[in-house]
Amino acid sequence: MYRFLETINVKGGGFLNLHYHQDRMAMVFRRFYGQLQSPALADLFTLPDFAHSGNYKCRVIYSKDIELVEFTEYIPKPIRSLKIVNDDKIDYSFKFADRRPLEVLLSKKESCDDVLIIKNGQVTDTSYSNILFFDGRSWITPDSPLLRGTCRQRLLDNHTIREQRVSFTDLTGFTHFMLINAMLEFDERRAVDIGGIVF
Numbered sequence: 001m002y003r004f005l006e007t008i009n010v011k012g013g014g015f016l017n018l019h020y021h022q023d024r025m026a027m028v029f030r031r032f033y034g035q036l037q038s039p040a041l042a043d044l045f046t047l048p049d050f051a052h053s054g055n056y057k058c059r060v061i062y063s064k065d066i067e068l069v070e071f072t073e074y075i076p077k078p079i080r081s082l083k084i085v086n087d088d089k090i091d092y093s094f095k096f097a098d099r100r101p102l103e104v105l106l107s108k109k110e111s112c113d114d115v116l117i118i119k120n121g122q123v124t125d126t127s128y129s130n131i132l133f134f135d136g137r138s139w140i141t142p143d144s145p146l147l148r149g150t151c152r153q154r155l156l157d158n159h160t161i162r163e164q165r166v167s168f169t170d171l172t173g174f175t176h177f178m179l180i181n182a183m184l185e186f187d188e189r190r191a192v193d194i195g196g197i198v199f
Contacts, residue, residue, distance in 0.1 A: 001063055002032060002063065002094075002096060002098075003061055003062070003063050003067065003096070003097035003098065004025075004028050004061070004062055004063065004094060004095055004096060004097055005059065005060070005061055005062075005095050005096070005097040006021045006024065006025060006041070006059070006060040006062075006095065007057055007058070007059055007060075007181070007182050007183065008021055008041075008057075008058040008059075008060065008182060009055070009057070009058075009074075009182050009183050009185075010047065010051050010055070010056040010057070010058050010071065011054075011055045011056075012053065013047060013051070013052040013053060014047075015041075015042075015047075015058065016182075017150060017151070017154055017182070018041055018042060020150035020151075020153060020154055021041060021150055021182070022038070022040070022041050022042075024095065024150060025038045025039070025041065025062075026038045027094075028094060031094070032094075033064055039062075039066060041060070044060070044066055044069065045058075045060075045069045047071075048071055050071075051071050054073065055073070055074045056071045056072065056073055056074055057071070057072050057073075057074045057183055058070070058071050059071075059072070061097050074183055076183070076184065077113070078113070079113045079114050079126075079179055079192070080113055080192055080196050081111075081112040081113050081114075081196045081197075081198060082109075082112055082113070082114050082115060082116040082126060082177070082196060082197050082198065083108065083109045083110055083112035083114075083115050083116070083198050084115070084116050084118060084168075084197065084198065084199050085105050085108045085109075085115045085116070085117055085118070086117075086118045086119075087101075087105055087117060087118075087119060088119055088120050090102075090105070090117065090119060090146065091146075092125075092146040092147050093146070093147065094147075095147055102127045102128070103127070105117055105127060106127040110198075112198055114126045114127055114128070114179075115127050116131065116197060117146065118168050119144065119146070121167050121168050121169075122142065122144040122165065122166065122167055122168070123142045123144070123166040123167065123168065123170070123171065124142060124144055124145055124146045125145050125146045125147060126179055128181065129149070129179040129180060129181040129184060130145055130147070130149045130151070130152040130179070130180050130181060131177055131178070131179055131180070132161055132177065132178045132179075132180060132186075133166065133171075133174040133176070133177050133194075134174055134175050134176040134177070134178070134191060135173065135174055135175070136175055138161070138162060139155075139160065139161040139162075139178070139186075140161065140162055140163070140164050140166065140174075141155075141156070141161050141162070141163050142163075142164075142165070142166040143163045143164055143165050143166070144165070144166075149180070149181055149182070150181075150182050151180045151181055151182055151184070151185065151186070152180060155180070155186055160186060161186075171194065171197060172194070174194050175193070175194055176191040176192060176193060176194055177191070177192055177194060177196070177197065178190055178191050178192065
């Protein structure tokens with residue numbers, strides 16, 4: 001049986017962008033369990049006292065039932081370099097709790113901080129985030145991500161970024177990249193020079 005994961009940003013005593021996580025959970029329940037309704041995340045847990053200030057990561061692991069809810073302090077790790085790795089068969093179209101295929105690719109990062117995964121010649125994601133590229137005018141996200149992340153979808157919805165095909169050969173045409181996920185908000189101060197991508 002598959003197990004799934006939601007990672008929710010908790011900041012200032014509140015759950016951020018909860019409805020995007022709810023929408024993704026609803027997709028899982030429709031696809032894997034044939035149910036039109038999924039549990040309401042807002043009703044599943046209460047915020048522990050220690051998480052009423054600061055920044056915490058809430059991890060929800062579930063199958064048909066909620067199996068685990070845990071809160072840990074969030075300390076972002078700086079990512080300044082990405083190693084290109086290729087995998088034409090990897091599938092992470094749902095946020096599976098089993099990340100072993102991604103961990104295999106991450107083990108190939110060599111001296112870099114993370115990997116940038118290429119599938120069938122197209123840029124997808126890093127091992128734990130979606131990616132954006134700056135072309136000198138606007139921020140672009142590849143149209144072939146492994147996982148359509150909640151932060152990515154929100155940035156598309158509010159027109160902060162746009163989606164387009166990004167192939168392996170397009171990478172040198174950008175000036176910067178940025179990693180985004182539920183815990184890594186869009187912030188141009190986090191942009192990294194494209195030279196941080198190692199071929």
